[in-house]
Amino acid sequence: MTTFALIGAGPGLGLATARRFGTAGHTVALIARNTEKLDSLTAELARGGIKARGFAADVLDIESLAAALYTAGTSLGPVEILQYSPVPRADFMQPVLDTGADDLDAPLAFSVKGPVTAVKAVLPGMRDLGRGTVLFVNGSSAARPNPNVAGTSVAFAAESAYARMLHDALAPQNIHVAQLIVPGAIRPDAEHSSPDVLAQRLYAIHTERDGFRHYSEPLPD
Template identity: 55%
Template sequence: MTTLAIIGAGPGLGAAVARRFGQEGFSVALIARNRTRVDELAATLTAEGITAAGFTANVRDQDSLRTALEQASEQLGPIEVVQYSPLPAKEFMRPVLETVAADLVGPVEFSIYGPVTVAHQVIPGMRTLGGGTIVFINGASAVRPGARVTGTSIAFAGESAYAQLLHDALAPEGIHVGQLIIPRGIGGGEPSHEPTVLADTIWRIHTERGDFRTYAADLDN
């Protein structure tokens, strides 16, 4: 049995993706900062017949990320799929003229250093498996910068560039790197933005291994 690792796991999208992949026979590693949250979600999934366990990590702490992924692989099985979807902090989203250099440290650690750390931790195992998938989840500011969310706009652009480079470099090895853009956030009354629908989209990104970027909906809707 191989493992799906969800970084930034929570009761919404994370839970829906865990159920979707769990139904396909994956073990699920739930990774987030809050131990109680991931343990409670793991218990719920286990009661539903899905093999799941919680692990703690802060994506701005590279050592904790590496440790969580290593423990997940040892406990649940080799990691075949990673979803990188932690929720950005509100303080990352300042207007552009109020943003100073120090305000960008957190967003860059969160959206660039974190993904680079995760990729280097899981790619060797995916090579051993003969393939795998890394999916980055972002909002619209990853492709259309917003003047009131400067930190995430800048950092998501770096994350997007890194993910695109990974996609191009790893495709010949059977490792698919994709990005899902979710404009206007999860839920909100848009059927295409409901967690279960997005989970199906992420499953297709893994199985169909198509283009690098997928949009949950048009940016201007």
């Protein structure tokens, strides 16, 4: 049995994707900072018959992130699918003219050092399996810079570049890397961007392995 590892576990999209991949037969590793939240999510998944375990880590602390993924892989089974979708902090989203050089340190660590650390941690296991999927979930500023949220615009652009390079470099090894852009808010009543709809979309990206960048809905003009 292989593992679906979710970085940025939460009660919305995180829980929905964990449930979707868990229902497909994968064990689930939930990674987030808050242990109480992790306990609640694992209990919710267990009620649905899904084997899940929480691992506390902060994406800004690369040692804790690498350790969590290593422990997940050794205790639950090798990570076949990695989803990187933590929610950026509010202080990353300042107007461009109010953003100084130091203000970019945390967003870039969040969106570049975190993904690099995570991928490096799971890649040996994927290579041993002979297959794997890495899923990045980003807001619209990853595809269209927004001067009102400069930190995430800069950091998501860097994350997108890294993910695209991974897509090209790892495809010959049967490891599919893809990005899902969600332009609007994730809401239960959203036609294209509800947690359940997005979870199904991410599962389809994993199984169909078609292309790098996907959109939950078109970007508004």
